[in-house]
Every structure is written in structure tokens, then in C-alpha cells.
Amino acid sequence: MLVHSRKGKWAVWGLFLLLFLPLFALPLLVILAASFATNWSGAFPSGFTAGHYTAATRGESLQALTTSLVTAVTASVLALVVGTWAALAAAALGKRRRRLLDALFMLPVAVPSVVVGLAVLVAFSKPPMLLNGTRWIVILAHAVLVTAFAYQSVSAALLRLDPAYEQAAASLGARPSYVLWRVRLPLLLPSLTAAAGLCFALSMGELSATMMLYPPDWTPLPVQIFAATDRGALFTGSALAVVLMTATLLVLLAVSRVRTKASYR
Numbered sequence: 001m002l003v004h005s006r007k008g009k010w011a012v013w014g015l016f017l018l019l020f021l022p023l024f025a026l027p028l029l030v031i032l033a034a035s036f037a038t039n040w041s042g043a044f045p046s047g048f049t050a051g052h053y054t055a056a057t058r059g060e061s062l063q064a065l066t067t068s069l070v071t072a073v074t075a076s077v078l079a080l081v082v083g084t085w086a087a088l089a090a091a092a093l094g095k096r097r098r099r100l101l102d103a104l105f106m107l108p109v110a111v112p113s114v115v116v117g118l119a120v121l122v123a124f125s126k127p128p129m130l131l132n133g134t135r136w137i138v139i140l141a142h143a144v145l146v147t148a149f150a151y152q153s154v155s156a157a158l159l160r161l162d163p164a165y166e167q168a169a170a171s172l173g174a175r176p177s178y179v180l181w182r183v184r185l186p187l188l189l190p191s192l193t194a195a196a197g198l199c200f201a202l203s204m205g206e207l208s209a210t211m212m213l214y215p216p217d218w219t220p221l222p223v224q225i226f227a228a229t230d231r232g233a234l235f236t237g238s239a240l241a242v243v244l245m246t247a248t249l250l251v252l253l254a255v256s257r258v259r260t261k262a263s264y265r
Helices: 006-035 051-056 059-091 095-110 113-123 135-160 163-171 176-204 208-213 221-230 234-263
Strands: none
Touching (some): 006 234, 059 095, 095 135, 208 221
């Protein structure tokens, strides 16, 4: 920390708790409390039950969680491949062309995600690319939304990359493909894993574009949470939200461990 005095540290920690608790921790704690409640007519919930989690981890809810995981993993892999490839290509371009490419990749996150969903729906509802009504249109929309974050993460890492490693490999006779696979990509691995984790987390929580595209047999968990709360099942929706957060957090912790190992290679 930049503050070295004991009083200053206590003041910084107090300010952090004052901002963190009401803005971040308290809403999550409310959802956690509601997931175990049977009634909430006052300031605090009344009754205790784990039955909401029984419903949240079986049947359609379990299928929805699996759908979200498959969608997020597939979309993250697609976004990572496309974003990394585009970032590597942009690094070889001039400044003006690179700025144009940056703008193109940032466009999907500069507009509401429902606009991206509408665009994907219109573009892929007619032959020859008829994806409407399939799971692939949901995965494609998620990939479009999160590719910008993969692209920006890898682009930033490329700017920090020391060119001496590539120059040394090239001076020893290494081909460009060998330099890419054995020098550049291993050096970018911490940034790649960070981008993968970010893409996964964003895809797991995506709702607006998904609402416009999902078929009945491919319902992600955020859609089911929205449907539960919309019909008044707030406690069941809270349990589903906790399951979603827990699954996302576990995957992010696993990705963080991979990133830590990659950083010490």
C-alpha cells in the first residue's frame, strides 16, 4: 500500500469497508439470505429452508446450468482464438489501421447487448447461414459480445512484450511460425488466461441478447433466473443466482491458478 502510517492504513481500510459493504457485499448477502428464506415480510427473512437449492440443482435448473457452462466455455474459446489472432494481426499494422480495427472490435460493447442480439437474429435467420432456433446462434452472440475483451487484453499484452525475445529467436534461425508458437504465445499465456476468465464470466451473466435468441431446448441459467423472479418466485431465483455465482467463481479460481502457474514459467 502507498500509505505507510498505521492511522492512514486504518483510514484506508475503513473507507474501503464503508464503500465495499453497501455497494458490493450487502446486495450479494441479501441474495444469499433470500435463497434460504421462506418468508420476508420485515427487515430480515424469516424461516429457513434448503429446499430452494434442491430445486436449483435438479431437473431444468441443472440443465440450464449445464447450458450456461457449455455456452460460456465455447464462446470464450471462440473469442480467445479470434481476439488473439486479430490482436497479433493488428500489431503488424500501422497506427491508423490499428485504431480502425480497435474501433471495430469495440463496437459490440459500445452498444446495448440487446442490439447485438437483434443484429445476430436478423443476420442469421435466413439461408445460407440459418442459425435461428439453434444453440449456435446463442453461442455466436456471446462470442461477439466478449471477443472485444479478449482482443483488448491480448493487444495490451503485446504492447508490453519485449521484442528482444523474438529477435533472439529469429537471429538463431527460427521460422516465424516457430517464434509465434514457442516464443510469443507462451509469453502471452498469463494474459490469455486472464482474457479467458473475463470472457467466461461475462458470458455466464449475459441476459439481454440471450433473451432474444435462445431456443426452448437451450435455456441458459440467467434466463431461468429472470423467469423465476418475473413470476414472483424470488427465493427460488435467489438460489439459482447463488448457484450461478458459485459455478462462475469456481471456474474463475481454476483459471486464476492456471494464470499464476503461467506467470512463473
